[in-house]
Amino acid sequence: VSPAFSEKLGAAIDRSDSLLCVGLDPDPGRLPAGVDVTSFCRGIMEATHDLVCCFKPNIAFFEALGREGMTVLHEVLAAVPADVPVILDAKRGDIGHTAEAYARVIFEDFGADATTINAYGGHDSVEPFLRYSDRGVFVWCRSSNPGAVDFQDLIVLHEARSMPFWQALAIEARQWNINHNIGLVIGATFPAELAEARAIAGTMPILAPGVGAQAADIDAAVRAGIDANGRGLIVNASRQVLYASAGPDYAEAARTAALALRDAINSQRWLAEDTREA
Amino acid sequence: VSPAFSEKLGAAIDRSDSLLCVGLDPDPGRLPAGVDVTSFCRGIMEATHDLVCCFKPNIAFFEALGREGMTVLHEVLAAVPADVPVILDAKRGDIGHTAEAYARVIFEDFGADATTINAYGGHDSVEPFLRYSDRGVFVWCRSSNPGAVDFQDLIVLHEARSMPFWQALAIEARQWNINHNIGLVIGATFPAELAEARAIAGTMPILAPGVGAQAADIDAAVRAGIDANGRGLIVNASRQVLYASAGPDYAEAARTAALALRDAINSQRWLAEDTREA
Numbered sequence: 001v002s003p004a005f006s007e008k009l010g011a012a013i014d015r016s017d018s019l020l021c022v023g024l025d026p027d028p029g030r031l032p033a034g035v036d037v038t039s040f041c042r043g044i045m046e047a048t049h050d051l052v053c054c055f056k057p058n059i060a061f062f063e064a065l066g067r068e069g070m071t072v073l074h075e076v077l078a079a080v081p082a083d084v085p086v087i088l089d090a091k092r093g094d095i096g097h098t099a100e101a102y103a104r105v106i107f108e109d110f111g112a113d114a115t116t117i118n119a120y121g122g123h124d125s126v127e128p129f130l131r132y133s134d135r136g137v138f139v140w141c142r143s144s145n146p147g148a149v150d151f152q153d154l155i156v157l158h159e160a161r162s163m164p165f166w167q168a169l170a171i172e173a174r175q176w177n178i179n180h181n182i183g184l185v186i187g188a189t190f191p192a193e194l195a196e197a198r199a200i201a202g203t204m205p206i207l208a209p210g211v212g213a214q215a216a217d218i219d220a221a222v223r224a225g226i227d228a229n230g231r232g233l234i235v236n237a238s239r240q241v242l243y244a245s246a247g248p249d250y251a252e253a254a255r256t257a258a259l260a261l262r263d264a265i266n267s268q269r270w271l272a273e274d275t276r277e278a
Numbered sequence: 279v280s281p282a283f284s285e286k287l288g289a290a291i292d293r294s295d296s297l298l299c300v301g302l303d304p305d306p307g308r309l310p311a312g313v314d315v316t317s318f319c320r321g322i323m324e325a326t327h328d329l330v331c332c333f334k335p336n337i338a339f340f341e342a343l344g345r346e347g348m349t350v351l352h353e354v355l356a357a358v359p360a361d362v363p364v365i366l367d368a369k370r371g372d373i374g375h376t377a378e379a380y381a382r383v384i385f386e387d388f389g390a391d392a393t394t395i396n397a398y399g400g401h402d403s404v405e406p407f408l409r410y411s412d413r414g415v416f417v418w419c420r421s422s423n424p425g426a427v428d429f430q431d432l433i434v435l436h437e438a439r440s441m442p443f444w445q446a447l448a449i450e451a452r453q454w455n456i457n458h459n460i461g462l463v464i465g466a467t468f469p470a471e472l473a474e475a476r477a478i479a480g481t482m483p484i485l486a487p488g489v490g491a492q493a494a495d496i497d498a499a500v501r502a503g504i505d506a507n508g509r510g511l512i513v514n515a516s517r518q519v520l521y522a523s524a525g526p527d528y529a530e531a532a533r534t535a536a537l538a539l540r541d542a543i544n545s546q547r548w549l550a551e552d553t554r555e556a
Contacts, residue, residue: 025375060372060379066387067352070345089376093396094338094369095423097303101338109344118371118396120418122425140398145373147400154446156432165443168432 005113005136005181008085009205012053013231015083018262019222019269022048022254023089023209023238024057024076028065030243032250037065040250041076044242047251048258049081054113056087056207056236077110085113087207087234091140093118095125103128107135116140116185116207119169123176133179136205141173141197142166144187144210166193170200183207188235191220203227209236211261218261222268228276230269237261283391283414283459286363287483290331291509293361296540297500297547300326300532301367301487301516302335302354306343308521310528315343318528319354322520325529326536327359332391334485334514336367355388363391365485365512369418371396373403381406385413394418394463394485397447401454411457414483419451419475420444422465422488444471448478461485466513469498481505487514489539496539500546506554508547515539 003011013019022044026037035043045055062073080086088110092102099121106115107129114136119126129137142152151165158168173182186197188208197206206225211218218235225233241261245253281289291297300322304315313321323333340351358364366388370380377399384393385407392414397404407415420430429443436446451460464475466486475484484503489496496513503511519539523531 027375058376060370060376060383063383064379064387067348070348074345091372091396092338092369093371095421095425097305098336098338098367101342105338105341109342118369118398120396120398120429121421121423122428122430124423124425125421126425143373143399143403145399145402147373147402147404150400150450151398151443151447152400154434154436154443156434156443157440158432162435165429165432165434169429172428 004134005085006205008083008113009053009136012084016051016053016262017266018051018053019231019233019235019265020052020258020262021054021056021087021207021234021236022052022241022258023236024055025061025238025242027061030246032246032248035250037072038075042079043251044254045079045081047255048241049084051255051258051262052084053234054085054087055080056089058089058238073110087114087116087136087138088112089116091116091118093120093125095121099125100128103132107132114138114183119173123172126176130176130179130181133181136181136183138183138185138205138207139169139173140185141170142186142190142193144189148187167196167200170197174200174202174204177204185209186225188217188221188225191224194221195224198225198227201232203229203232205232205234207234207236211235211237211240218264219268222265223272226269226272230273235261235265282412283363284483286361286391287331287414288509290362294329294331294540295544296329296331297509297511297513297543298330298536298540299332299334299365299485299512299514300330300519300536301514302333303339303516303520305339308524310524310526313528315350316353320357321529322532323357323359325533326519327362329533329536329540330362331512332363332365333358334365334367336516351388365392365394365414365416366390367394369394369396371398371403373399377403378406381410385410392416392461397451401450404454408454408457408459411459414459414461416461416463416483416485417447417451418463419448420464420468420471422467426465445474445478448475452478452480452482455482463487464503466495466499466503469502472499473502476503476505479510481507481510483510483512485512485514489513489515489518496542497546500543501550504547504550508551513539513543
């Protein structure tokens with residue numbers, strides 16, 4: 001029996017001393033000459049697996065490879081070290097038999113430890129994912145793009161209180177968390193939202209994509225997003241690591257970038273720990 | 279140059295005298311003995327293509343076929359008659375490069391005439407789809423499942439008015455419709471919501487899934503959902519047509535079911551026309 005996602009993630013955080021997740025968004029137009037997608041992803045993972053708490057392949061980039069894309073994704077997943085959990089980023093969301101099919105594909109066919117979902121269809125649309133109680137289900141709450149304000153920030157009336165829509169989503173997700181397998185996706189570019197999300201989430205994990213090249217962004221995101229134990233935050237970086245070099249040294253450059261990110265994240269974790277102990 | 283989706287849809291409605299869409303949700307466990315998925319979908323399409331205004335393959339059911347699923351989907355799409363538009367039901371939604379990849383896969387690799395999307399990421403997450411101005415983009419607004427109320431019906435403040443969230447989504451979608459290629463997805467099981475959606479949508483097309491076996495459901499949905507010209511509504515039926523018979527006569531049974539649905543829809547269109555003229 002494989003461990004539940006939360007245990008596997010916790011063990012990976014301890015082993016790597018890292019909250020960094022490397023996102024696998026392979027873009028054939030940006031790969032080093034003569035390196036195919038599978039080899040590229042393998043090279044990135046070999047170079048960084050001891051520095052990360054998980055890998056996050058983005059299924060859109062594999063679908064974009066055409067008819068072989070799902071075979072390539074299977075090859076990449078087979079190359080993930082057994083002790084590193086995989087979040088398959090797919091943001092699926094639909095109702096009834098369709099939701100069941102999506103959950104089965106992601107958790108059974110691809111064997112992902114966790115996935116991202118879109119909860120717009122409400123509880124029964126999410127339940128087919130949640131019933132895989134040993135897998136993680138990250139609900140897409142607040143994104144890091146300009147249009148995030150269009151709907152996610154609309155003020156709603158939820159249980160007689162007014163709040164941004166995404167907070168109502170986070171509160172519902174927390175209430176649905178009877179299997180202790182739900183997390184939230186909150187863009188790292190908005191530290192204020194990340195802090196509010198943490199207040200709602202308690203110790204639920206938060207996946208924070210969108211970390212930019214500036215250390216300042218990381219600092220604010222980590223301070224806002226970690227839980228009371230200095231954990232519970234998964235900081236995703238994709239292109240910054242994958243394309244650190246466009247040459248044959250891409251794997252070495254990816255390791256250097258991942259190491260710098262891990263350490264930048266940890267310096268904030270330690271500062272927060274000092275503050276808690278003081 | 280192929281016609282824009284709206285023209286292709288309009289021509290198909292005229293030719294078939296039908297607002298019926300047959301949804302292709304192939305479930306290997308329900309196929310007649312000895313019939314594979316590609317043959318089954320071909321059989322359904324051959325038996326019903328003159329009775330429908332479009333076909334709607336649901337990508338989840340093809341993903342669920344495993345590594346060959348996308349090849350099967352390509353085979354099925356290749357068998358769609360040239361004059362019947364295809365709505366590829368995928369409800370994709372994400373930001374940035376990911377949204378661009380999803381749009382490219384659906385409109386270029388699969389060549390779909392239209393798709394369904396999830397607009398939770400806001401305008402810039404939808405724009406990669408909208409810029410394919412000759413393709414249709416149906417924004418998932420109000421679903422037909424019990425959990426639809428969880429988020430879609432939350433009361434929001436939008437442009438200083440309070441309304442259910444899904445109506446704010448519909449109003450935004452209408453404002454984004456500069457390429458005249460946006461439609462809405464509104465579950466057919468809630469005629470009151472369908473009527474409110476029509477009031478917002480004007481002549482934007484509405485895709486209405488969830489029609490049940492009862493003619494009463496269809497009657498109410500059609501009356502509520504058609505536009506001022508007795509058009510603009512796409513009534514989807516999937517299992518009711520696909521699995522009308524589990525035997526070797528499945529195609530014939532599908533035709534009988536589709537014919538009954540088309541005529542039930544049309545009787546309401548004619549009643550509405552009489553009312554307008556009276």
